[in-house]
Amino acid sequence: MPIGTLRGRRRELEELDRLITGVRGGRSRVLVLRGEAGAGKTALLDHLCAAAPGLVVRAAGVESETEIAYAALQQLCSPLMTHLDRLPEPQRQALAVGFGLAAGDAPDALLVGLAVLRLLAEAAEAGEPVMCVVDDAQWLDRMSEVILTFVARRLDAEPVALVFAARTPGDEKLLTGLPELRVGGLPDADARALLGSALPGPVDERVLDRILAETRGNPLALLELPRDLTPAELAFGFGGPGEISLASRLEQSFQRRIADLPPETRTLLVAAALEPVGDVPLLWRALERLGVPPGAEAPAEAAGLVEFGARVRFRHPLVRSASWRSTEAAALRTVHRALADVIDPHQEPDRRAWHRAHAAAGPDEAVAGELERSAGRALRRGGRSAAAAFLERAAELTPDPKPRATRALAAAQAHFLAGSPARVPDLLAAAEIGPLDPLAQAGVERLRAQAAFWLNHGRDAARALVAAARRLEELDLPAARETYLSALGAALHTGRLGEDDARVVAEAARAVEPGDDAAGLLLAGLITWTLDGYQAAVGPLTRALAALDAREHLKLIWIGVPVAHELFDDEAWNRLTGQAATFARDTGVLSVLPSMLTFRAGALVIAGRLAEASELIGEAETLGRATGLVTQPSASLNLLAYRGAERPALDVMEPAERDARTREEGRLLALAAHTRAVLGNGLGRYPEALAAARQAVAYEDLGFWHWGVLELIEAAARSGATGEAAEAAEQLRRRTSAAGTKWAVGAQALADALAGPATRTEEQFRAAIEVLPADHLGMVVARTRLLFGEWLRRENRRAEARNELRIAYEAFAGMGAAGFAERAGRELTATGETVRKRGAAAREELTPQESQIARLAVAGRTNPEIGAALFLSPRTVEWHLRKVFAKLGVTSRRELAGAL
Structure with missing residues (x-):
């Protein structure tokens, strides 16, 4: 790539050169260019496209168009659709329905993501590398952002590059976690030279210094701002009363230049700005209706504001925004109306409806009805955010108060399901203005409380949910039970900071007739747990768990998982979290997907599958940022604690504790204390672990308490507080004896080994190792072996100790539980054994993803089938399999089974 073609951009161009080299070499590359408006991101993208090998696709x-589902994604994929027939039927159908090319059920968002990934891979496989360039990513519609982020994280062995440009300051969370290149201002010498080329004549050196300082080397500002200023104005620089952002100044500069254009050219620019696809024939049909003659584009092109070719292209996005922001509302409506009139209602009904909506000067039932139908189509395509936007605008345009209220309520529900609970309160307020029947009014209160709970799990949410549940009792009993369940769950989440909130809610809910569905059974069980105690609740809660199926009751999993913990039911815990993560992905319900991935990650941490858990946590956090929802830190804190990552854990834990007190989330305080205890025990700092465990068990939080008790028993036993350890073991027995599961029996055996009679220590350790389910509780089993090995060493039974400690060390090291591995290594060294360092040899072990791929290959799955199961392209699967073969020293799939 020629380095010198963009002034002052050597570093950036070298990075793009490396990207192109990587893609030419057959490996995927992803990059996000971040910079303020006018920093030169688009120029860098243009340069990249000019130098890129193979096919270049841009969007x-x-x-x-931020509210139109898949708008940007469809732009990007349009040139690749010739490869659509090479996709498997489910992926082909998902993409066709998502893009509105075919009718069908709403596509799974992640299946659309896999289809796009496969489409890119097929395009690259068919010939040359593929360069995908996405400008102005800050304005991507929600679904396009989610899908493209998903694809970017899974590109690997394909000659495909995905490069984004995003404005900053802005949404810094956009595309978080992807490789970034910050595009700042030009170096001083280059900025001065560029400014000199744009100035109309000599300018005082001190004024030049001031201009350079104020523009901070921003190339567009250096080129554009001086054009509109007279020498007299330049004498005073750009300063003025008050602070104006650089983007605002640039836009104002463009607005002044637009104002100097002939009226018909200004109309042309507005129409081009509002027709975002850049469809020139459609644009000219609209301009003909507006009375704009051919040739009207010439002054705008001469001014360097726009280019007309196969498509319309603005010099900069700020020119587009300046065009319509500087136009009066009535003129904007006229242009929207002309565009709506020339759009084919059969080919693009939703874009036509959107323009008609913006053309409406006041309420218009016909347009509102059209928007409502667009919302239905958006839902069928999987675009919940788009559906919510259509319904919101439909409500605004509805003249009759009753249907207006109904549409506002529907829009609020759509925003909630789309993962945007912050949009809900205002829409509910609008719904309440219109006449609502009692059932709808109760629904409003319920949705308001649910949104408040998702945004803030504090005490207010529980109170609001109880009020809504009481209204629903006479109107919709199943809905009342489900709302009481949410209220009780909210109160339990408040925990120690909620005084007697849980009892108050449980007493109110007990007056409601019980139900035999999953929500009703859970409610009955939790009422019993709250008011009558653990032993009485085991039976009802066991029946509730048996009735709970994540595919049917996805929105009950947030309370079902803690119940599974409470009952020591590892089978239900893994069944529900596995189902929930898969089903939430399949249905693309973004309002719950981050939570479901976090629940599943928590199960994987305790199973010892830390690498897989880390992947899910990263995905959950990315989706949480995209949806604006707060993800629970439980899995990430546990992961950091088991990895022995003290500082990173504290960096997450300390703000979580502050937030917990501010937001009245006592359950998070228990979580943080439990994490400190795990971290302390893992690092062998038992007094610290004991102090933290005491805090964790100070309140009987649902699903957390027994975890804290086991940490307390270990820390107390190792700190010499044997009496405290024995008392805690007896408290635990009251629960484990009632639960009676293998997990409960094993947990009690471990507690008794640490705190019970010395004569039975070995027997209890061996019983715990034998009975604990290793597939679901691999981390607990490894810790039990570590404790048993430590005890054997203290008993001077070194040979037996070495066996247990070696197994524990290898398990922890393989899991990535560095703190516990180091502790086990120290103990193993003390027995006289040299600990094998996991250096070069460890690099030859399979990663979790490689292991998954290998086992699916052994099971007879083809590369496309493995890719579909793991959300990878077939080429990436093939690349991983080659690495697996090399690591295991085999040459074919037939040899894999034996090698594994």
Whole structure:
């Protein structure tokens, strides 16, 4: 790539050169260019496209289309659709329905993501590398952002590059976690030279210094701002009263230049700005209706504001926004109406409806009905955010108060399901203005409380949910039970900070007739647990768990998982979290997907599958940022604690504890204390672990208490507080004896080995190792072996100790539980054994993903089938399999089974 073609951009161009080299070499590359408006991101993208080998496809986020599902993604994929027939039927159908090319059920968002991944891979496989460039990513519609982030994280062995440009300051969470290149201002010498080329004549050196300082080397500002200023104005620099952002100044500069254009050219620019696809024939049909003659584009092109070719292209996105922001509302409506009139209602009914909506000067039932139908189509395509936007605008345009209230309520529900609970309160307020029947009014209160709970799990949410449940008792009993369940769950989440909130809610809910569905059974069990105690609740809660199926009761998993913990039911815990993560992905319910992935990650941590858990946590956090929802830190804190990552754990834990007190989330305080205890025990700092465990068990939080008790028993036993350890073991027995599961029996055996009679220590350790389910509780089993090995060493039974400690060390090291591995290694060294360092040899072990791929290959799955199961392209699967063969020293799938 020629380095010198963009002034002052050597570093950036070298990075792009490395990207192209990697893609030419057959490996995927992903990059996000971040910088303020005018920093030169688009120029860098243009340079990249000019130098890129193979096929280049481009798309851009458009501010006016942020609510239209898949708008940007469809732009990007359009040139690749010739490869659509090479996709498996489910992926082909998902993409066709998502893009509105075929009718069908709403596609799974992640299946659409896999289809896009496969489409890119097929395009690259068919010939040359594929360069995908997405400008103005800050204006991507929600679904395009989610899908493209998903694809970016899974590109690997394909000659495909995915490069984004995103504005900053702005949404810094956009595309978080992807490789970034910050695009700042030009170096001083280059900025001065560029400014000199744009100035109309000599300018005082001190004024030059001031301009350079104020523009901070921003290339577009250096080129554009001086054009509109007279020498007299330049004498005073750009300063003025008050602070104006650089983007605002640039936009104002473009607005002044647009104002100097002939009226018909200004109309042309507005129409081009509001027609984001850049469809020139459609644009000219609209301009003909507006009375704009051919040739009207010439002054705008001469001014360097726009280019007309196969498509319309603005010099900069700020020119587009300046065009329509500087136009009066009535003129904007006229242009929207002209565009709506020339759009084919059969080919693009939703874009036509959107323009008609913006053309409406006041309420218009016909347009509102059209938007409502667009919302239905958006839902069928999987675009919940788009459906919510259509319904919201439909409500605004509805003249009759009753249907207006109904549409506002529907829009609020759609926003909630789309993962945007912050949008709910205002829409519910609008719904309440219109006449609502009692059932709908109760629904409003319920949804308001649910949204408040998702945004803040504090005490207010529980109170609001109880009020809604009481209204629903006479109107919709199943809904009342489910709302009481949410209220009780909210109160339990408040925990120690909620005084007697849980008892108050449980007493109110007990007056409601019990139900035999999953929500009713859970409610009855939790009422019993709250008011009558653990032993009485085991039976009802066991029946509730048996009735709970994540595929049917996805929104009950958040309370079902803690119940599974409470009952020591590892089978239900793994069944529910596995089902929930898979089903939430399949259905693309973004309002719950981050939580479901976090629950599943928590199960994987305790199973010892830390690498897989880490992947899910990263995905959950990315989705949480995209949806604006707060993800529970439980899995990430546990992961950091088991990895022995003290500082990173504290960096997450300390703000979580502060937030917990501010938001009245006592359950998070228990979580943080439990994490400190795990970290302390793992690092062998038992007094610290004991102090933290005491805090964790100070309140009987649902699903957390027994975890804290086991940490307390270990820390107390190793700190010499044997009496405290024995008392805690007896407290635990009251629960484990009632639960009676293998997990409960094993947990009690471990507690008794640490705190019970010395004569039975060995027997209890061996019983715990034998009975604890190793597939679901691999981390607990490894810790039990570590404790048993430590005890054997203290008993001077070194040979037996070495066996247990070696197994524990290898388990922890393989899991990535560095703190516990180091502790086991120290103990193993003390027995006289040299600990094998996991250096070069460890690199030859399979990663969790490689292991998954290998086992699916052994099971007879083809590369496309493995890719579909793991959300990878077939080429990436093939690349991983080659690495597996090399690591295991085999040459074919037939040899894999034996090698594994």
